[in-house]
Amino acid sequence: YRPFLEKCLRNHAAVGGFFLVLLCLSLALFGGGYLKSAFFPRVNSDFIVGTVELPQGGAFADSQAMRDRVVIAAEAIKDDYNSLPRYQDTPAIDNILGVAGGNKVDLLIQTVNDDLDTEEMTKQLRESLGDLSDAKDVRFDYTIRDPGKPITLLFASDSIADLEVLAGEVRLALQRYPGVFDISDSFDAPLEELVLSLKPAAEALGITLADVATQIRQAFYGEEVQRIPRDGEDVRVMVRYPEAERRAIANINAMYIRTRDGTEVPFSTIATYRVERGYQSIERLDRLRTLEVSADVSEDGAPPRAIVESVLKNEGPAWLQRYPSLTINMDGELQEEIEFQQAMVYMGSLSMLIIFGLMAVAFKSYWQPFLVLTAVPFGLMGAIFGHWLLGWQVSMFSIMGVIACAGVVVNDNLVLIDRVNTLRDEGMELIDALLQGATNRFRPIVLTSVTTFVGLVPIMLETSVQAQFLIPMVVSLSFGVMFATGVTLILVPALYLLGDDVGEFFATLTKRKIDRADADLPTV
Incomplete structure (x- = not known):
């Protein structure tokens, strides 16, 4: 290891470029669609x-x-x-x-x-x-867990008529994208229904609208009067008008309505009816009518998020202009994924900032905490390559594994940097301190990574249903730790030396400016 590290330190700029290329390659592997992803594992x-x-x-x-x-x-x-x-x-x-x-x-x-x-x-x-x-x-x-369709858009408006027209427009917009199929919406077409109205005579007789509606339902749909057990089941006995009298709605005018004292009066004398189209269900969000449009996407189609963003970019402005009260939001699994990513970015950034601050106080340097944290993105690189090699989808559990991996690799870098600083405090030259410190910490760093990886292999080989949710997390942790080990033992010493070169360059530049300023001072 030591002879190889000596060669790397002599070419530390090339080493930094090599690892940067590997990181970009892993990100391209994920961003280019060569690696499947899903918010929740498809078990x-x-x-x-x-x-x-x-x-x-x-x-x-x-x-x-x-x-x-x-x-x-x-x-x-x-x-x-x-x-x-x-x-x-x-x-x-x-x-x-x-x-x-x-x-x-x-x-x-x-x-x-x-x-x-x-x-x-x-x-x-x-x-x-x-x-x-x-x-x-x-x-x-x-x-095991139905995530719903990958594309889900939620529209809200104070006009049900606008949503009815919009449902067709959204369907047409989604149909233009290859691979999109089974497009559906939550809009139920209105059905014909009877609307009853009472005449003044009904109030005089003490008849309410509920009385009339109940008796019409009993006459045409029926009223259960008895249950007869038969073959282990209950047979309901319903009483209603004969079929011939239930075929036409006009027969309502000929029926009689019973008052509360038992007398019967013709329907036509106490009420009227009209046929209108009405909605079977009404869904609201913040007092606005809502419309949900969802669709499925085949494997050869574009990513669902890309399709949704394209629809909102190309069609969204026109919809918002045409329907002033309209609001558009993502919904379903896609919205959950976005919220999860935002939370991870916020909490992850906050955690890294706190870690950086604590190490800056301990090391009395801003450069060395940065060196310690360089292994974190390379842990992500290892997780991506691990999922690609084993054929697993990247999911929310994979991200959690990367977070766990960050803790391990930061610890390895701390051990290395602390040893190098101790040797430099003892008077050793930088290049010798890097070689000696990395050699001294080679065994504990490698053993930590290898034992972590080997200990997680049984979970990666597990075939039970329960393990399928944990395997993406384990793949991220195990491969991230293994890849980050190379970063700790090779890249971090090279970056340490590169940082020293940059520091010397700026120190020399500053010294030249001071010398030039001193030369320009007039002599007294």
């Missing part, structure tokens, strides 16, 4: 859950047809997987359940083979279903 579940939501007010037969379509596609994939040789003993898929209720179709696929790639299976299922543009919302998830 495969034993279940694939799908939901297809159809527009409100549609026939139940449409929901049943969609359920059959989804189940048939799932059964075809089940047959394809179970026919493969490696799944002959243990089938890939055990059960498939499809349920249609109201305007929703729910699908549940249970897998029983641990080595099954449920992510790939989910992609095949979605591709086999083809175009589902007639559906209001489509969601398929294969993970």
Whole structure:
């Protein structure tokens, strides 16, 4: 190690440039899209859950047809997987359940083979279903924690009419980006509903609007009067008008409304009705109506954040100008990721500032604390290369691992710098102090890094579901420590020497200015 360090110190400027190139290469690897990233780790579940939501007010037969379509596609994939040789003993898929209720179709696929790639299976299922543009919302998830769709935009306005028009405009804007699919929004089209109004005669008879609405519901929907147990279940007995009298809304005028004293009066004498379009649900945020638009992105598409930022940059100003009361915000996992990054930048910067201040007081120098902290970004470099080598996505847990790594590498640098300072205080020349100090601290620094890495290897090799959340953190910590070890033993001594050269340069420059000023002074 010592002969190699001597060569590095003789070429300390080149060593600094080499490590800087490595750092830029790692950042380019991450920023260039060669390394996948996700705010929360995508841990495969034993279940694939799908939901297809159809527009409100549609026939139940449409929901049943969609359920059959989804189940048939799932059964075809089940047959394809179970026919493969490696799944002959243990089938890939055990059960498939499809349920249609109201305007929703729910699908549940249970897998029983641990080595099954449920992510790939989910992609095949979605591709086999083809175009589902007639559906209001489509969601398929294969993970333990459903993060929702990667693209989510939240719009708020005091005009529901503006949001209704905006929903279509946002859909068209997202459709222009390759790889964006399954675009959905939270806007429910208004459905026809009856609006009742009482006449003055109703008040005289003591009839309220609730009385009229309740009796109309009982007549057309029915009133439960009894439950009969049958085959382990309860059968509800409903009383209502015959089917022939429930087919036309106009029959309301012919029905009688019962007063509180038991007498009956014609509906037409006490109330009127009209058919209007009304919303099934109203969502508000800070007293403003809201609209949520979400979409999924395929692997060959652009990053979700880049798509959202492009939409807001290209279309946002026009929307804000066209709809004055409109506000636009990111939502969902993307917003959580941004808030997490902002918090990490703030807290990380504050921590580094405090550490720098404490070391500046201890070392009585501003340059040496900087040397100690140089290993922190190179720990990030090691974490990036580690994720790339092992094929893991960078997630929020990866960032936490980098933070833990920073504490270890700062400790290694402190040990080295303190030893070099001690040797210099004893009268040793700088170059000799660097060589002797690094050699003396070589063994404890390397042993600390190697034992940390080896101790974390069992977690990296763990295959349990619980470990999948910890592995990104462990990869960042272990590889960050190993890469930072080279920084501590090679780059930090080189930077120490480079800093001394810079100090001598400025000292010489200052001395020349003083000498020149002295020469210009008049003699007395």
